[in-house]
Amino acid sequence: MHFDRRTQQALREAGLDADAIATASDRVAELVAADADRLRAFFAAEGPYYSDMELAHSTAETQEHSTADVDLFTHGSDLRGYLSLDGWGVPVEDGRVLRTAEGEDGESEDEDGGEAPVLVELSLGETIHGRVRFARDPEEL
Secondary structure, X not given: OXXXXXXXHHHHHOOOOHHHHHXXXXXXXXXXXXXXXXXXXXXHOOXXXXXXXXXXXXXXXXXXXXXXXXXXXXXOOEEEEEEEEOOEEEEXXXXXXXXXXXXXXXXXXXXXXXXXXXXXXXXXOOOOOEEEEEEOOHHHO
């Protein structure tokens, strides 16, 4: 079960039985795994990558990264891992696809993950502590 006790209680109060809550919990895990696969696919191609990351040594609004690699794992509703950029890295605490080649995420998505992601967002940990958007085309940012 990937819902905390309060969430489970709220779902029961909303009328869901234990089987329905378990089914919803399993679906959450499936969706997180699908997002992880889509994020891995986004970062699998050769660079460059562009981001809206704030860097201490740059005044540019858009950063260019010649290389990027992401190592992600999931457990229930958690998506975590590590992002390597141009020889340095940062922990990943969450992530999602913001836009696909077809449009806003979810508008034209099939069960296998839909169109290729063109804009993604990662919640990054230590040294960054924030959400950062990444794109293959700087105009997507």
